[in-house]
Amino acid sequence: MGDQIGVAVSGTLYYVSLKEFERIRALPVSSIDKTALFAALCRINTLYMIACAGSGHIGSSFSSMDVMSWIQLNEIGASSKGAAASSLFFSSKGHDAPGYYSTLIGLGKLDFDLIHKLRRLGGLPGHPDVSTPNVVTNTGSLGMGISKAKGMIFANRLLKRPCPVYVLTGDGELQEGQFWESLISAANGKLHELTVIIDHNKLQSDTLVSKVSDLGDLESKLAAFGWHVSRCDGNNLETFSQTLAVTKTISNKPKVIIADTIKGKGVSFMEHTAIDSDVELYKFHSGAPNEETYSKAVQELIDAANERLKMAKSDLLMLETVTRPSPLLPKDPQRLIPAYSDALLAQARKNSKIVALDADLILDTGLIPFQKEFPERFVECGIAEQDMVSQAGGMALQGLLPIVHSFACFLSARPNEQIFNNASERTKCIYVGSLAGVLPSGPGHSHQMVRDISALGGVTGLTMVEPSCVEEVTRVLDYAVNSNPLSTYIRLVSIPYEVPFELPDVYQLAEGRGVALTEGKDAILFSYGPIMLSEAFKAAMKLKQDHDFGLKVVNLPWLNKIDSSWLISEVGDISKVYTLDNHFLKGGQGEMIGNAIAEQGASKITLFKRLGIEDIPACGGNLEVLDFHGLDSRDIVNCVLGNM
């Protein structure tokens, strides 16, 4: 699931044109050789797409490339969507999307130009979305695939147009309860149309599946659920295609193929089998390589493709090239995750009751230092958020102070009921949801959590707070550990961001209160977090400079608590009030402030306007998406000027 924030590769990048794909598809070689060649070319394009985007999942795109290529070339008809489909195929894990797109592009099923637009506005989303042709269903959050396939099969049986459905899953994904939940009725319903292929590449986001939450005897487990189980080398097209052929003869059961694959397959030093056994983290799960690594990797891929072409007695590969400039990077960004790592360590050294729980995001959530210093107080739960949260509840009942970590998108939604259950016991847990908000926007809406304040808003006794900068991270964690008697949800922005403001020296964190970052008497704007406050601060500077307009920007880190008397005094005589949410308008901080204003009664406020996300967040580059949703400093300036 990990989705690090990467940087686009500069220098010369290579890709394979549609013409070359057409040439290869016309070669007079066996299906197996053709598919292997096709996969070799797709790997080059996948690497290109990820290098351009600056992020994406190389490891699992490569491990599943041979399986995907086989299915695309040999099992799926002209279109995989709608009534005309002869078969349906989708990836449940979804983060192998670059690999999948490269197969569609290679087959001419997608506009070729999209190869340059992975994770860009109007391009190819970071995780699959049905807005892209030949994408059957939205995936990116794990474990939903078989359930969705069952629904499709039910529909197609009812509508009298049954067809095979192929679902690719990850192996780390099998830690999600929904996977097992979904197996039961598939067997009871004898869904023979369904073939699940597990891309068993042995590594999940953090490290080896066996180290995170070992799956044990997978074949026995799956067979015990009443499925037909087979197993083969998923990077060997001969054995894979034979295995698939055998499963087609099974007509009374759903089928699962455990495809043993190699994460990063195709580039020697990206293959997980090449990493040292004492290395904890596999480096090519997500994110782009650097320029040097890219060059080495693409050379290997080109050589391998040419080797196959030579064997097929065909011309060597003609490659297209693009030269990309160095990307503009923030100069001195603040990084909240490392700040959180430090703050957590400092608290844990003072409080032996603190334990940390992780759901396979130890790097992204900043837990590596904690795990190293306090291995006995660290619990790796695997991709099993419901289990993690309820475990934390049990720990809290027995006297520990559990701190639960995941991305905000998974933490606030998947174990939503479990968080309420813990809260109903009035124990104390701390939930840390990182990757919160609309940025990074590359991964797409499955990862852009802009509804967590709403989703957890009704959990009684849960205080929600979001720090705006490195300094405030420490204070917020201190509040959660040492001041709040009940539970806290700490909402964290993960991307490094240039923060142009400083917290005033006099500022103390106090429930329901914030602090002004700029002075102004013409309008006031409340917001939180590094991204929105930075944009608002820049807007205020611009408004002052160009229009002599005083916008008072207030940092209010509290997302579901407000001190109304503080609010009134902060607004003072200002008649125009704005709020700026890194969240849907619905359920965001702005709604809380609006209510507090309404409750004042007969207020002098002539304008109350909330800015925030109003529709499913767009996928794309961070700056373009911020602008797309009308939330960057320029948009704020325009909005304020429009209401003068």
Place this chain on the structure above:
Amino acid sequence: MGDQIGVAVSGTLYYVSLKEFERIRALPVSSIDKTALFAALCRINTLYMIACAGSGHIGSSFSSMDVMSWIQLNEIGASSKGAAASSLFFSSKGHDAPGYYSTLIGLGKLDFDLIHKLRRLGGLPGHPDVSTPNVVTNTGSLGMGISKAKGMIFANRLLKRPCPVYVLTGDGELQEGQFWESLISAANGKLHELTVIIDHNKLQSDTLVSKVSDLGDLESKLAAFGWHVSRCDGNNLETFSQTLAVTKTISNKPKVIIADTIKGKGVSFMEHTAIDSDVELYKFHSGAPNEETYSKAVQELIDAANERLKMAKSDLLMLETVTRPSPLLPKDPQRLIPAYSDALLAQARKNSKIVALDADLILDTGLIPFQKEFPERFVECGIAEQDMVSQAGGMALQGLLPIVHSFACFLSARPNEQIFNNASERTKCIYVGSLAGVLPSGPGHSHQMVRDISALGGVTGLTMVEPSCVEEVTRVLDYAVNSNPLSTYIRLVSIPYEVPFELPDVYQLAEGRGVALTEGKDAILFSYGPIMLSEAFKAAMKLKQDHDFGLKVVNLPWLNKIDSSWLISEVGDISKVYTLDNHFLKGGQGEMIGNAIAEQGASKITLFKRLGIEDIPACGGNLEVLDFHGLDSRDIVNCVLGNM
């Protein structure tokens, strides 16, 4: 999970005093005989408690009674909570709470008087809550038990006070993904302290587990997950105690005992083995028996206890009696669930794309008529809400119109992310969450869903609407099926309620708009649903009659949509605005209205006040809980008068 709305039994009721329990516990008989006697007495008291409460789960309290009694008498120390505990025990399914309470009462671990206070304010909650002595954790929503136990074991190992943990689960409960999710790390961590006992009574809420979502070869499944598995008759104390003794010798694995039990064990006609094979529904899952059935049942239980006492050569049982008057019942209540059943049938007859999905609540959600008429368009998913919602998503993608049913508490929380995932595909699904709101308050906070508007508020494109009466149910479903191009969440109150108002003839359902039920110029109150609107209507009548105060009560069925121009015109010159939520204040309809008011700017409104739930909802009788939260007509009158 089913939680029908029952009626307290009138006439003579019987219970066993603490003195009699003490006499039995002192008898010079074997542990097995003593435990059997203890269980026999507990069954009498369990039936008494449920008869008084008018609701509760007889079937599973009786099936697990022998196991519970054995563990209480023979495995647990003086206290099962905190540092002094020698062992921990809790029921993960939780709806066997009456049975559990009866064992605690029989052992003197709970104040005996609580026997008269099941599901009453300040008494014993409908599902276990840690506020009750010797309740280890809050349960009532299924599948969390093993996760919680793992957290407890981790904590107790870290705090150097390891102790055995016994968790009782249901069998229908095994359909929840979290159950399987939680098995993996228990095996990897060799949690030998953990013993899970599956009360395998073969019936879940609706009918036979095997008919709902057959568990298949349960022993193989559990063994494949690396657990030590044994199986025995769970109503035979000799075999159960022997099996338990063997599991204690296993020191390198977590252990699970499949205890084959009989639902309703102890009363011949309540035992599921007594029901005809062609009867679909088991009648004693939840809810109280009627007077006649109670009398027959208690007589059997008394006879059985006396038979055992005779064998032990002891005096016959001395019973306490209570005579209860007939309960006051609403005279002509409106029932929204049957109205929904009819509306659904009418729509389904016109639209062949409609399919209905259920998660083991076919009776409670009103789906029996649909299933009978359209068996091929009905999908029973079992207690697997995540799987159900994602299946619906798959169906919608392939052209069906899935209507998904469960209790609001489960439907809006457990598959929260899955609902967002479906919405992100911009397909159309209809979600019907019944048992919504603070009433019935007997089941307790795991079932009283007062945070669903908040939890689903941020799901883009999902319209949320709650009908106020039978007539509006039809209109709301018609809107969802025929007018709304995207998805709808229909929030339904399940309890029958006397509705004193009528919808005006001219009223048309229109997005974001409502209709006045009373006229008045002194204050206006917005609300929704049969309970709150009825209380508000009664308050308006009282205010008019006694104080000549005109309270305009407005039915606004839309929970996350408001037409601001309609709002302004509806408020007119009225300066005092109230909202009344059957929901937490946070995220409720009142917050939406408050924002709309704030957005008007410089409003003439001098008072804006939101009424609703402010803390975890209390368990108790419906009327007492409504008053406890300040939400009945008298409370509304007082509030309005206090702000005159």
